[in-house]
Structures are given as structure tokens and as C-alpha cells.
Amino acid sequence: MPIANGGEPPLALSARNLSKTFRVGDEDVRAVHDVSLDLVQGETLGLIGESGSGKTTLAKLLLGLVSPDKGATLELDGASLPERVTKRSEAQVKSLQIVFQNPDSALNRAHSVRQLIARSLSKLAALHGEAKERRLHTLTEAVRLPERYLGSRTRQLSGGLKQRVAIARAFAGDPRVVVCDEPTSALDVSVQAAILNLLADLQRERRVSYVFISHDLHVVRYLSDRIAVLYLGRIMEIGRAAAVFEGPQHPYTEALLSSVPSVDGTHAKRIRLSGELPSAANPPSGCVFHTRCSLKIGGICETEAPPCRDAGDGHTIHCHIPVDELRTLQRQVS
Numbered sequence: 001m002p003i004a005n006g007g008e009p010p011l012a013l014s015a016r017n018l019s020k021t022f023r024v025g026d027e028d029v030r031a032v033h034d035v036s037l038d039l040v041q042g043e044t045l046g047l048i049g050e051s052g053s054g055k056t057t058l059a060k061l062l063l064g065l066v067s068p069d070k071g072a073t074l075e076l077d078g079a080s081l082p083e084r085v086t087k088r089s090e091a092q093v094k095s096l097q098i099v100f101q102n103p104d105s106a107l108n109r110a111h112s113v114r115q116l117i118a119r120s121l122s123k124l125a126a127l128h129g130e131a132k133e134r135r136l137h138t139l140t141e142a143v144r145l146p147e148r149y150l151g152s153r154t155r156q157l158s159g160g161l162k163q164r165v166a167i168a169r170a171f172a173g174d175p176r177v178v179v180c181d182e183p184t185s186a187l188d189v190s191v192q193a194a195i196l197n198l199l200a201d202l203q204r205e206r207r208v209s210y211v212f213i214s215h216d217l218h219v220v221r222y223l224s225d226r227i228a229v230l231y232l233g234r235i236m237e238i239g240r241a242a243a244v245f246e247g248p249q250h251p252y253t254e255a256l257l258s259s260v261p262s263v264d265g266t267h268a269k270r271i272r273l274s275g276e277l278p279s280a281a282n283p284p285s286g287c288v289f290h291t292r293c294s295l296k297i298g299g300i301c302e303t304e305a306p307p308c309r310d311a312g313d314g315h316t317i318h319c320h321i322p323v324d325e326l327r328t329l330q331r332q333v334s
């Protein structure tokens with residue numbers, strides 16, 4: 001993670017108290033609950049958590065695609081950022097972009113690749129004529145999209161090529177932050193690696209920050225500087241990627257990481273994650289993880305929201321059990 005000389009790392013994006021409650025029939029679905037996070041310039045923040053934990057909703061809140069519940073604040077490069085994308089300036093819109101899992105949803109099938117990228121260059125970079133044409137070629141080269149595809153319709157392209165078009169469009173206005181929501185999960189494994197390497201190269205060249213969402217924990221580990229672990233819309237643990245992966249502190253993170261085979265094919269079976277994720281329409285009281293937590297202590301875990309505990313070096317968890325005690329308990333279980 002890049003750190004400014006002698007000071008605090010410069011922030012690209014800062015979010016405070018983001019919550020989102022969807023009204024479904026007569027139920028309130030609490031998809032995201034009181035999430036605060038900072039994104040340092042040029043870093044990748046990985047977002048992990050089971051299906052339904054609120055990753056996409058959090059991404060959409062950052063993008064201004066859904067409006068947060070009352071009390072949220074957002075800042076982009078230190079300046080206040082309106083909640084809704086429709087209220088944001090052109091500069092703010094081009095600075096904050098998203099790459100989705102399924103590029104089809106964002107690519108108009110009636111247009112050629114050239115038209116799609118050219119439109120983004122007009123809209124996000126205010127380029128026209130010769131300048132736009134020159135930039136179109138640099139951009140297609142940057143995303144390693146062979147020029148022979150510029151005349152194609154997207155339905156003629158493979159998933160990997162379509163994702164390159166989507167990435168070219170997101171990068172048309174030189175964004176400061178790109179949210180990648182499972183950008184490779186619909187692709188063949190061989191193509192996944194190429195797209196991940198492309199994203200990493202673009203970051204190195206352009207100092208863009210990523211919020212990177214994936215169920216593939218190896219991929220998240222590979223790309224991320226820091227990791228945030230979501231459970232029922234809350235951040236349970238956040239810290240440097242190496243610290244979170246090699247020394248998870250929260251029982252949920254420990255369980256989540258234990259469920260995945262390690263790179264060498266062995267399972268780190270220490271704490272099992274049992275049962276289904278509870279419904280976001282009816283989250284458990286107290287610590288929302290208590291119904292599945294093998295380290296639960298009676299009473300307080302069921303009745304009170306857990307405090308934020310500092311595990312050092314910017315690594316924090318939300319848990320009733322102090323960090324030192326957790327470490328001892330986890331050693332006993334393993």
C-alpha cells in the first residue's frame with residue numbers, strides 16, 4: 001500500500017456510516033449496516049463475505065447507484081461526494097467507475113466496440129474528433145484489445161474480450177477509483193488470469209484504487225493490499241491482506257478462510273462455518289454472527305453489538321472477545 005512521505009496516506013475515497021435498508025413487502029432488508037471505510041490512493045481493498053453479505057449493495061452505495069439510509073457521508077479525494085450518481089459532477093462520475101461480473105448488462109448490443117468505447121471517451125473524457133480517435137487506440141492497446149475487434153458487435157465477442165471492452169470504458173476518463181464486482185467470475189480460468197493481470201497493470205500505470213469483490217479468495221489475496229470481511233452487511237474484520245489471510249482474528253474470518261482449500265491443496269480446517277447465513281430481513285440480535293460462532297460467550301454476544309477492537313497496524317475486528325483472548329481460544333481449537 002502506498003504511503004505518502006512522512007504523513008497519512010492520501011485517501012481516494014472515504015465512506016462513513018453507510019447503511020442500506022431495502023423495503024421488500026412489509027419487511028426491511030438490512031443489506032448494509034453502518035459501514036465506514038477508507039480507500040488509499042493506488043491501493044486495492046478486497047471485499048469478501050458469503051453470498052448475500054452485502055458486497056454488491058456496498059459497491060452500489062459507493063457508486064451512487066442506490067441511495068443510503070440517512071446519516072451517511074462520502075468523500076472523493078477529500079471533497080464531499082453526493083450520495084446519488086445523478087447529483088454528482090461529471091468529474092466525480094468519471095473518477096468513480098465500476099466493472100461488473102457480466103459485461104453484457106453494461107454493453108449495448110446494437111453498438112460496435114468502436115462506438116461503445118468512443119461514447120465513453122466523449123462522455124467521460126470530453127474528447128472529440130482526432131483526439132478521441134488517438135485516445136481510442138491508446139485505450140484499446142492499454143486493455144490489450146486487438147484493433148481488429150473494433151468493428152465487431154459485442155455479441156460476437158468472447159467473455160474475456162467483452163470484459164476488456166467494459167474495462168476500456170471504465171478507464172476512458174482516467175478514474176481515481178474502480179469498483180470491480182466479481183469481474184472474472186463469469187470467465188474461463190485461463191482468461192481470468194489475463195484479466196486480473198490487466199487490472200494489476202492498469203493500476204501500476206495509473207495509480208487507480210480498486211475495491212475488488214470476489215468469491216475466489218486466492219484471487220482476492222493476490223490482488224489486494226487490504227481486506228474487508230463482510231457479514232450480514234457489517235464489516236467484521238479489516239486489515240492488511242497478509243495479516244487477515246495469515247492471521248485472521250475474527251471467528252467469522254477464520255471460519256470463512258478455513259472453508260477454502262489453500263493454494264497447496266490442503267484445507268486449514270480449524271473452525272467450521274455451520275448453517276446458512278441468517279436472513280438480512282431478520283438479522284440476529286447482539287453480534288449478528290453469534291448464531292454461527294463457535295467461540296460465542298453467553299449473554300453479551302446475543303444481546304449487545306460488539307465493540308471495535310484494535311489488533312494493531314490498522315487491523316480491527318468487531319467482536320466481544322478481546323484480541324488476546326481470541327488468539328488463545330483459536331490456538332486451543334486448532
Ligand SMILES: Nc1ncnc2c1ncn2[C@@H]1O[C@H](COP(=O)(O)OP(=O)(O)OP(=O)(O)O)[C@@H](O)[C@H]1O
Pocket residue numbers: 022023024029030031049050051052053054055056057058279280281
Ligand atoms: N434491490 C434489492 N431489493 C431488496 N433486497 C435486496 C436488493 N439488493 C440486494 N438485496 C438484499 O440485500 C442483501 C445483500 O445482497 P447483495 O447482493 O449486496 O449481496 P452480495 O454479497 O453481493 O451477494 P453475492 O455474493 O451473491 O453477489 C441480500 O439479502 C439481498 O437479498
Ligand SMILES: [Mg+2]
Pocket residue numbers: 055056057
Ligand atoms: Mg454481489
